[in-house]
Amino acid sequence: MSGSGAGTSSRPELVGAPAAPRQFGRVNWLGLATLYRREVKRFLVEWPETLGGVAVSGLLFLAVFHLALEAAPQPLPGVSLVAFLIPGLIAVSIAQKSFEAAAFSILFDKLEGVIVDVLTPPLTAGERTIAYTLAGASSGLVSGAAAALVLLPFAPWPEIRLLPLVFFLAVVAVLHALFGILAALKADRWDNLAAIQTFGLAPLIYLSGAFFPTRDLPQTGRVAVLLNPTHYAVDGLRLGWLGQSELAPAGGAILLISLNLALFALVWRLFAAGYKLRA
Amino acid sequence: MAIAFPPEPRALGAVNWLGLWTLYVKEVRRFAKVATQTVIAPVVTTLLFLAIFSLALGGGSRQVGGVPFAEFLAPGLVMMAMVQNSFANTSSSLLISKIQGNIVDMLMPPLSPGELTLAFAAGGVTRGLAVGSAVALVMALFVPIEVQHAGFVLFHAVAASLMLSLIGILAGIWSDKFDQMAAITNFVITPLAFLSGTFYSVQKLPDFWRLVAHFDPFFYMIDGFRYGFIGHADASLVLGATVLLGADILLWILVYVWFRRGYKLKA
Numbered sequence: 297m298s299g300s301g302a303g304t305s306s307r308p309e310l311v312g313a314p315a316a317p318r319q320f321g322r323v324n325w326l327g328l329a330t331l332y333r334r335e336v337k338r339f340l341v342e343w344p345e346t347l348g349g350v351a352v353s354g355l356l357f358l359a360v361f362h363l364a365l366e367a368a369p370q371p372l373p374g375v376s377l378v379a380f381l382i383p384g385l386i387a388v389s390i391a392q393k394s395f396e397a398a399a400f401s402i403l404f405d406k407l408e409g410v411i412v413d414v415l416t417p418p419l420t421a422g423e424r425t426i427a428y429t430l431a432g433a434s435s436g437l438v439s440g441a442a443a444a445l446v447l448l449p450f451a452p453w454p455e456i457r458l459l460p461l462v463f464f465l466a467v468v469a470v471l472h473a474l475f476g477i478l479a480a481l482k483a484d485r486w487d488n489l490a491a492i493q494t495f496g497l498a499p500l501i502y503l504s505g506a507f508f509p510t511r512d513l514p515q516t517g518r519v520a521v522l523l524n525p526t527h528y529a530v531d532g533l534r535l536g537w538l539g540q541s542e543l544a545p546a547g548g549a550i551l552l553i554s555l556n557l558a559l560f561a562l563v564w565r566l567f568a569a570g571y572k573l574r575a
Numbered sequence: 576m577a578i579a580f581p582p583e584p585r586a587l588g589a590v591n592w593l594g595l596w597t598l599y600v601k602e603v604r605r606f607a608k609v610a611t612q613t614v615i616a617p618v619v620t621t622l623l624f625l626a627i628f629s630l631a632l633g634g635g636s637r638q639v640g641g642v643p644f645a646e647f648l649a650p651g652l653v654m655m656a657m658v659q660n661s662f663a664n665t666s667s668s669l670l671i672s673k674i675q676g677n678i679v680d681m682l683m684p685p686l687s688p689g690e691l692t693l694a695f696a697a698g699g700v701t702r703g704l705a706v707g708s709a710v711a712l713v714m715a716l717f718v719p720i721e722v723q724h725a726g727f728v729l730f731h732a733v734a735a736s737l738m739l740s741l742i743g744i745l746a747g748i749w750s751d752k753f754d755q756m757a758a759i760t761n762f763v764i765t766p767l768a769f770l771s772g773t774f775y776s777v778q779k780l781p782d783f784w785r786l787v788a789h790f791d792p793f794f795y796m797i798d799g800f801r802y803g804f805i806g807h808a809d810a811s812l813v814l815g816a817t818v819l820l821g822a823d824i825l826l827w828i829l830v831y832v833w834f835r836r837g838y839k840l841k842a
């Protein structure tokens with residue numbers, strides 16, 4: 297294949313015509329998978345720091361709650377505070393990291409001007425939405441696994457219910473990845489994203505009932521919790537982990553599926569319109 | 576208009592007061608300009624902590640250190656917000672200047688290492704005190720906060736903010752990347768702040784961990800600061816004040832030496 301026999305020049309010669317465009321069907325699976333892989337790798341490039349940070353913060357929360365609130369009443373019948381907290385902390389890790397993974401990379405690319413690398417290839421808005429959402433969700437789930445691993449030894453072996461566990465794990469990760477994409481599309485500067493995290497995401501997560509039972513809240517608090525989508529995700533995950541939850545899971549599941557679909561459609565539309573991405 | 580001759584160099588005494596003041600003002604404006612992120616955000620975060628701990632307690636009337644739990648918790652949360660923000664102020668200022676290359680703007684002017692140390696540290700202390708006051712004011716709406724010993728409150732607020740400002744300077748000089756800074760925050764500062772008796776009385780810890788707590792300067796900050804509010808301390812106040820002063824002096828010297836050598840700042 298060298299084709300160097302003809303000339304004295306050592307410069308390699310072009311051989312053949314430029315490659316024909318790759319044929320693909322309705323979905324550019326290769327492109328979608330490539331974007332997904334890039335995004336997950338990006339999250340995991342500093343994995344000892346990232347996952348170590350998740351593990352340390354999960355342990356810290358568990359320790360201070362345990363030490364501060366030993367005397368607190370059992371949050372659910374027959375469930376100790378620590379056992380109650382573990383699925384909450386796993387859900388919180390997933391929610392935070394799904395959001396961050398999706399938001400940081402989109403906003404970084406936007407501000408550095410390299411988002412064109414995602415806009416110019418033959419990827420449709422739907423493919424971009426799927427790749428970013430799944431990548432954010434996967435990053436969150438890896439973080440959740442790290443949290444679960446270090447927290448497991450501190451409570452009796454959980455009474456896993458596989459179906460709700462898998463469903464709510466997926467739902468909490470996808471929901472917060474979509475939140476992250478929306479936040480990054482909306483933000484023009486890092487300050488904006490930080491503000492969304494502090495004033496929007498943090499209250500959603502901290503007041504979701506991940507750390508405390510919600511049944512004894514005063515009326516206004518109870519209403520606020522029921523308006524918080526993260527609450528249903530955390531509560532459902534607790535059902536999958538402990539076999540017990542505060543709410544019946546069906547209502548939460550329907551609400552979360554609808555919300556995820558609506559947000560997915562919104563992100564799709566925004567990508568299609570090039571909202572704050574194209575001039 | 577006549578063209579002026581180049582001005583004479585400004586004569587400096589032993590201390591370049593104008594330069595010192597200018598750098599300090601720059602450090603304060605840097606965070607004041609984005610007060611939503613640097614002052615209001617910690618207020619929100621701290622209130623969330625107060626909320627989740629009060630709610631997790633399930634309305635129980637538990638007493639810690641002779642006062643209701645929320646009143647025990649509040650001063651610790653104020654202190655946590657102060658130290659985290661003092662650290663964030665100096666560390667981010669130095670690291671960002673280093674990464675963006677505008678650190679020369681601080682190294683070229685006629686500022687001595689002592690003046691650099693003082694200006695950066697004072698900027699961090701100002702942020703710490705601003706955040707602490709904001710958090711305390713807002714928290715007072717929800718929890719009865721009453722100052723019993725103003726001297727202890729002030730001393731521990733300043734000593735703790737100063738310590739974390741100095742540690743922040745060291746971290747900012749030492750780090751080359753944001754990841755390293757995040758690692759210091761995640762693996763050193765946050766655990767020390769969390770495990771220092773903000774959320775519980777160290778009297779409850781097993782013997783070994785109580786001993787460990789007594790080697791943690793963060794513990795004395797929170798303990799002495801809380802004493803100023805609730806009149807109860809877990810450890811000796813004299814010992815605490817000595818540890819804090821000693822740590823501040825040692826850190827100050829270390830920062831001074833690093834600035835003088837130009838460690839990681841000058842080629």
